[in-house]
Amino acid sequence: MIRHLLxxxxxxxxxxxxxxxxxxxxxxTLLGREVRKLPTLRGRTVITMFYENSTRTRVSxxxxxxxxxxxxxxxxxSGSSTGKGExxxxxxxxxxxxxxxxxxxxxxxxxxxxxxxxxLDHTGTRVVNAGDGMHEHPTQALLDAATLRERLGELSxxxxxxxxxxxxxxxxxxxxxxxxxLGAEVVLIAPPTLVPDGIESxxxxxxxxxxxxLPGLDAVMALRVQAERMNGGFFPTxxxxxxxxxxxxxxxxxxxxxxxxxxxxxxxxxxEIAPRVADSPSAAVEQQVxxxxxxxxxxxxxxxxxxxxxx
Amino acid sequence: xASRQSADAAAPAGERELLSAGDVARTVARMxxxxxxxxxxxxxxxxxxxxxxxxxxxxxxxxxxxxxxxxSGVSVPTGALDITLYRDDLRQQPNRPLEPSSVPTGGVDxxxxxxxxxxxxxxxxxxxxxxxxxxxxxxxxxxxxxLVDRGHRELPIRADYVGKxxxxxxxxxxxxxxxxxxxxDAVLLRRPDSSSGATSSTxxxxxxxxxxxxxxxxxxxxxxx
Numbered sequence: 018m019i020r021h022l023l024x025x026x027x028x029x030x031x032x033x034x035x036x037x038x039x040x041x042x043x044x045x046t047l048l049g050r051e052v053r054k055l056p057t058l059r060g061r062t063v064i065t066m067f068y069e070n071s072t073r074t075r076v077s078x079x080x081x082x083x084x085x086x087x088x089x090x091x092x093x094x095s096g097s098s099t100g101k102g103e104x105x106x107x108x109x110x111x112x113x114x115x116x117x118x119x120x121x122x123x124x125x126x127x128x129x130x131x132x133x134x135x136x137l138d139h140t141g142t143r144v145v146n147a148g149d150g151m152h153e154h155p156t157q158a159l160l161d162a163a164t165l166r167e168r169l170g171e172l173s174x175x176x177x178x179x180x181x182x183x184x185x186x187x188x189x190x191x192x193x194x195x196x197x198x199l200g201a202e203v204v205l206i207a208p209p210t211l212v213p214d215g216i217e218s219x220x221x222x223x224x225x226x227x228x229x230x231l232p233g234l235d236a237v238m239a240l241r242v243q244a245e246r247m248n249g250g251f252f253p254t255x256x257x258x259x260x261x262x263x264x265x266x267x268x269x270x271x272x273x274x275x276x277x278x279x280x281x282x283x284x285x286x287x288x289e290i291a292p293r294v295a296d297s298p299s300a301a302v303e304q305q306v307x308x309x310x311x312x313x314x315x316x317x318x319x320x321x322x323x324x325x326x327x328x
Numbered sequence: 329x330a331s332r333q334s335a336d337a338a339a340p341a342g343e344r345e346l347l348s349a350g351d352v353a354r355t356v357a358r359m360x361x362x363x364x365x366x367x368x369x370x371x372x373x374x375x376x377x378x379x380x381x382x383x384x385x386x387x388x389x390x391x392x393x394x395x396x397x398x399x400s401g402v403s404v405p406t407g408a409l410d411i412t413l414y415r416d417d418l419r420q421q422p423n424r425p426l427e428p429s430s431v432p433t434g435g436v437d438x439x440x441x442x443x444x445x446x447x448x449x450x451x452x453x454x455x456x457x458x459x460x461x462x463x464x465x466x467x468x469x470x471x472x473x474x475l476v477d478r479g480h481r482e483l484p485i486r487a488d489y490v491g492k493x494x495x496x497x498x499x500x501x502x503x504x505x506x507x508x509x510x511x512x513d514a515v516l517l518r519r520p521d522s523s524s525g526a527t528s529s530t531x532x533x534x535x536x537x538x539x540x541x542x543x544x545x546x547x548x549x550x551x552x553x
Contacts, residue, residue: 322423
């Protein structure tokens with residue numbers, strides 16, 4: 018098993034299937050229970066370090082840890098010594114020295130979790146990437162895969178479209194790697210200004226037209242337009258973007274009957290997804306969040322439950 | 329995952345058959361009779377649920393339920409109770425895969441739950457199962473049925489129904505094989521690979537369980553506690 022979870026890129030099919038299988042078993046185990054608490058990670062300490070805002074990722078990691086009886090401590094950049102000028106490395110070493118068995122990091126800089134894993138390598142503290150800049154968000158890709166499997170069955174041979182702000186999206190990159198590992202075909206759809214350099218190496222089809230793709234898709238994922246990472250000029254107006262790439266009722270009507278609509282959240286209703294689509298039965302947004310807890314439980318289980326010496 | 333009891337073509341020198349396929353069937357039938365008698369489930373007074381501990385406790389529970397149905401006409405619900413998440417030795421072992429749990433509809437509240445496992449050894453599996461069961465609900469009472477009791481308890485736990493008592497050395501391994509999992513029915517006693525391959529009769533006495541050398545092998549090889 019893996020020591021850290023830093024990327025979806027390079028995760029082999031066996032590891033992915035094991036984690037998804039564990040997540041599914043955990044979901045069934047806890048289904049309908051009055052007391053959602055397992056003793057599995059009793060005595061383990063998990064620290065979340067979020068240098069960027071987050072609702073669902075931070076909360077679901079915290080819930081996942083707590084349902085498995087780990088002690089979960091949340092550190093945010095604003096309330097910590099980062100504000101006094103402490104480096105990421107020193108903060109991480111401090112958390113590790115204070116007893117963290119696992120550090121879950123969200124950071125605005127792509128690659129920050131990799132550096133953290135290197136710095137903490139001698140300590141035995143595990144690192145989970147909860148989103149780093151415009152790079153990767155592996156647990157999001159895992160929970161998306163879990164959701165798609167629940168809706169569609171095996172993903173091998175399925176065709177998944179990812180629409181929107183590919184340039185700034187760590188979700189898209191992680192999903193492309195993971196979906197391809199599971200045998201699915203990925204189509205990336207975005208205006209030319211929001212397509213990153215080097216996208217040819219991702220192994221997915223890239224197009225600028227959404228409508229012709231719709232009838233052939235088993236699932237479509239709308240990405241959030243990341244205004245906080247944009248300094249203008251990517252598209253003329255929000256309305257224009259929405260007309261070209263927003264998922265509205267007219268568009269989803271062109272999808273096959275069984276097709277699933279995903280959104281990693283937070284949703285900008287009326288921008289990349291219409292309210293009617295977001296609340297329709299084909300949308301799996303809440304299911305994604307629910308699965309997020311179980312997938313993160315599975316990740317923590319595989320990183321933390323077994324014997325300490327596995328390197 | 330199934331490496332512990334991979335099928336052997338012929339019984340090697342360090343292996344002895346404790347129960348044949350016919351013995352397993354007779355033992356299961358006897359345990360079914362005992363459960364009917366002790367719980368008086370055919371009087372309808374008691375709601376009995378059989379919960380097997382994966383891997384082999386699950387098919388065993390189903391077989392006992394099938395026998396109970398044949399003998400008494402009462403259909404007893406069965407399920408599976410995975411204990412991996414409740415083990416007290418998770419940190420001493422490499423990561424274990426989870427097995428699905430399934431509690432029959434109607435749950436375990438106020439039921440008489442009979443936990444079913446293949447081998448009773450240290451008792452730690454049963455302790456974990458009791459913890460797991462507590463999270464499923466509140467049974468009226470819990471009993472334990474095992475195909476083989478091999479001794480060496482480390483906790484104050486005893487079985488209510490025992491298929492066969494087998495005195496063993498700690499270094500030995502009791503391997504239960506069921507067709508549902510292993511394509512054959514048998515219970516085997518296996519000695520660790522050692523130089524003394526010709527001591528086929530000493531183990532049956534079982535009087536010196538803790539004085540055997542090499543006590544680690546059976547524990548580390550077997551997943552069952």
